[in-house]
Amino acid sequence: MLRRLYRIFAVLLSSQTPRYIGLGCGALLAGKLSAEIVFYYAGRLPSEFYKVLGDKDLKAFFPLLLRCMAVVAAAGTARAALDYGAAALGVMMRSALTTYTHKRYIRARAFYETVSRGTVDNPDQRITQDVERLASSIATILPELLIAPFLIVYYTVRCWSMAGPLGPLAIYAYFVAGALSTRAVMPPIIRSVYYQEREEGNLRFQEVRITEFAESIAFFAGEDRERAAADAALGRVIGVQHVLLRKQFWLGLITQVFSYLGATVSYAIIAVPIFLGKYDSKTGSELSSIISMNAFVSMYLIYRFSVVIEQAKKLTDIAGYTARIVQLWEEVDRIEDTEEQQEEDEYDDDTRIVAENVTVSTPSGEQVLVSALTVDVVAGRSLIITGPNGVGKTSVLRTLCGLWRPAAGSVRVPRRELFFLPQTAYIVSGSLREQLSYPGQQRGDNGGSVRVCGDADLARLLSAVGLAQLVGRISSATGASGADHLAYDRPYPVQFWLKVLSPGEQQKISAARVLFWRPRFAILDESTSALDAAAEANVYQALVDAGITLVSVSHRQSLLKYHHMRLDLLPQGQYSLAPIPAIV
Numbered sequence: 370m371l372r373r374l375y376r377i378f379a380v381l382l383s384s385q386t387p388r389y390i391g392l393g394c395g396a397l398l399a400g401k402l403s404a405e406i407v408f409y410y411a412g413r414l415p416s417e418f419y420k421v422l423g424d425k426d427l428k429a430f431f432p433l434l435l436r437c438m439a440v441v442a443a444a445g446t447a448r449a450a451l452d453y454g455a456a457a458l459g460v461m462m463r464s465a466l467t468t469y470t471h472k473r474y475i476r477a478r479a480f481y482e483t484v485s486r487g488t489v490d491n492p493d494q495r496i497t498q499d500v501e502r503l504a505s506s507i508a509t510i511l512p513e514l515l516i517a518p519f520l521i522v523y524y525t526v527r528c529w530s531m532a533g534p535l536g537p538l539a540i541y542a543y544f545v546a547g548a549l550s551t552r553a554v555m556p557p558i559i560r561s562v563y564y565q566e567r568e569e570g571n572l573r574f575q576e577v578r579i580t581e582f583a584e585s586i587a588f589f590a591g592e593d594r595e596r597a598a599a600d601a602a603l604g605r606v607i608g609v610q611h612v613l614l615r616k617q618f619w620l621g622l623i624t625q626v627f628s629y630l631g632a633t634v635s636y637a638i639i640a641v642p643i644f645l646g647k648y649d650s651k652t653g654s655e656l657s658s659i660i661s662m663n664a665f666v667s668m669y670l671i672y673r674f675s676v677v678i679e680q681a682k683k684l685t686d687i688a689g690y691t692a693r694i695v696q697l698w699e700e701v702d703r704i705e706d707t708e709e710q711q712e713e714d715e716y717d718d719d720t721r722i723v724a725e726n727v728t729v730s731t732p733s734g735e736q737v738l739v740s741a742l743t744v745d746v747v748a749g750r751s752l753i754i755t756g757p758n759g760v761g762k763t764s765v766l767r768t769l770c771g772l773w774r775p776a777a778g779s780v781r782v783p784r785r786e787l788f789f790l791p792q793t794a795y796i797v798s799g800s801l802r803e804q805l806s807y808p809g810q811q812r813g814d815n816g817g818s819v820r821v822c823g824d825a826d827l828a829r830l831l832s833a834v835g836l837a838q839l840v841g842r843i844s845s846a847t848g849a850s851g852a853d854h855l856a857y858d859r860p861y862p863v864q865f866w867l868k869v870l871s872p873g874e875q876q877k878i879s880a881a882r883v884l885f886w887r888p889r890f891a892i893l894d895e896s897t898s899a900l901d902a903a904a905e906a907n908v909y910q911a912l913v914d915a916g917i918t919l920v921s922v923s924h925r926q927s928l929l930k931y932h933h934m935r936l937d938l939l940p941q942g943q944y945s946l947a948p949i950p951a952i953v
């Protein structure tokens with residue numbers, strides 16, 4: 370827990386905003402100190418009232434009343450300002466932690482491997498909800514913990530001077546007992562916070578699936594099944610929440626008892642010098658004032674300690690969130706380490722994809738899909754991969770693309786010259802221009818030049834894939850008017866694009882993207898499966914005319930003529946590779 374927490378703070382202080390976070394902590398500490406001075410004066414007021422009222426001193430009463438109002442106003446302002454400062458610091462910390470996580474996680478291979486291996490549950494929830502909760506919890510307890518040493522020293526001295534050494538000693542013993550009791554109940558709570566977050570993530574995933582697959586579920590009339598699954602996920606969250614609440618009950622009981630016990634301890638402490646006769650010379654009103662002042666000082670010292678003990682509950686939350694976030698970072702570290710060990714030599718032959726004696730197996734290594742695959746895809750000689758369902762066609766593509774490591778043998782891929790088209794087209798938010806220019810920069814061109822589709826290219830590409838009418842349709846769907854080139858840059862959310870484009874049209878957008886980028890190789894995983902025969906032929910012809918070498922997976926015989934070689938995958942890891950005779 371401490372090691373992981375250290376890593377969180379190291380990231381916070383080395384982020385791009387460390388100055389702001391450092392300044393924020395400093396400002397909060399200064400604010401808290403000044404607020405404590407105001408609270409000290411507010412705390413003294415009852416003692417002064419005891420004295421003034423006990424002596425029936427009318428002359429001193431009104432100035433005291435005025436001072437009281439001024440102190441109350443200052444204390445109120447200080448508390449509100451502190452709450453604001455802590456919340457703002459929480460937001461800054463969230464920004465720093467999320468930016469760091471994005472930088473580490475959304476990068477080549479890291480997110481893909483994390484998601485496809487599934488070793489870390491719900492990474493999205495960890496990045497959004499867990500980071501937000503961690504940042505706000507840290508920001509809430511930080512000022513309390515930072516100020517605690519100063520206040521404890523100050524009030525220890527004050528308490529000693531009024532009640533002798535026994536006073537602070539009794540309070541320290543009281544704190545040690547409180548801390549030990551809370552420590553005993555903390556570890557099971559940390560585990561429960563972790564499990565609760567995991568189940569929250571699973572519930573959210575279930576709800577998101579209903580939104581994402583609303584149409585399929587509605588067609589299947591699968592509402593009962595989905596409701597049962599959502600209720601089951603909810604049941605697991607509620608179950609863990611009840612367990613957590615029961616465990617937190619014991620922690621709450623200890624902290625509450627200790628905070629109420631504080632009042633009794635404070636009176637017991639002042640009782641000692643009173644009964645020993647230290648204050649025998651004082652008048653009645655002076656003694657009440659001393660009792661009140663001592664009660665305030667020792668109560669405040671106890672309160673400070675109970676605040677520290679109370680932070681135990683928040684610390685358990687913090688430990689739970691910290692575990693979830695740092696686990697994700699550790700998974701990314703592990704993936705990066707493996708990457709470094711397996712670092713390949715730079716492959717600079719842009720004209721071929723070569724697989725030599727490759728074993729393709731599933732990521733866990735359990736299932737060997739293809740053995741001893743040797744294939745050389747030379748630019749200009751397209752390859753089609755065929756075979757029955759589940760034989761491993763997509764897996765071979767993943768291996769040829771470099772997404773999966775071969776279990777044996779070697780694969781050399783000109784990554785910058787490769788474009789992948791999945792079966793389900795990937796549609797992004799933004800304008801039509803951004804849609805066709807996705808991802809906006811050349812593969813491997815990290816932070817480099819951005820390339821966007823020009824107006825003339827846009828019109829040409831849309832018509833090449835049979836989407837010439839698209840701009841007009843979008844304009845009438847949205848009621849927007851104006852020239853086509855203006856419509857190219859109107860941004861729309863993903864949901865809009867998914868509504869306005871049928872699955873076949875989404876595949877056409879995907880094909881237009883390849884035509885825009887014109888890579889040397891395009892990998893097509895049944896990426897025209899939703900097109901009618903004429904549209905599919907049209908797209909394939911456009912790709913061939915653009916001089917792009919294809920590596921396709923398809924069950925359709927009609928596509929053989931666009932390729933030069935056929936790799937037929939057979940059961941038990943066998944395959945046959947043969948040239949496709951040209952049709953004369």
Ligand SMILES: Nc1ncnc2c1ncn2[C@@H]1O[C@H](COP(=O)(O)OP(=O)(O)OP(=O)(O)O)[C@@H](O)[C@H]1O
Binds near residue numbers: 732736738759
């Ligand atoms: N990420 C993965 N983890 C574990 N097993 C996987 C993974 N991806 C695929 N598999 C397994 O590999 C086998 C081959 O899958 P693949 O998608 O490559 O087949 P395919 O030939 O493309 O099938 P289809 O024709 O139905 O698209 C499947 O039986 C599946 O169980």
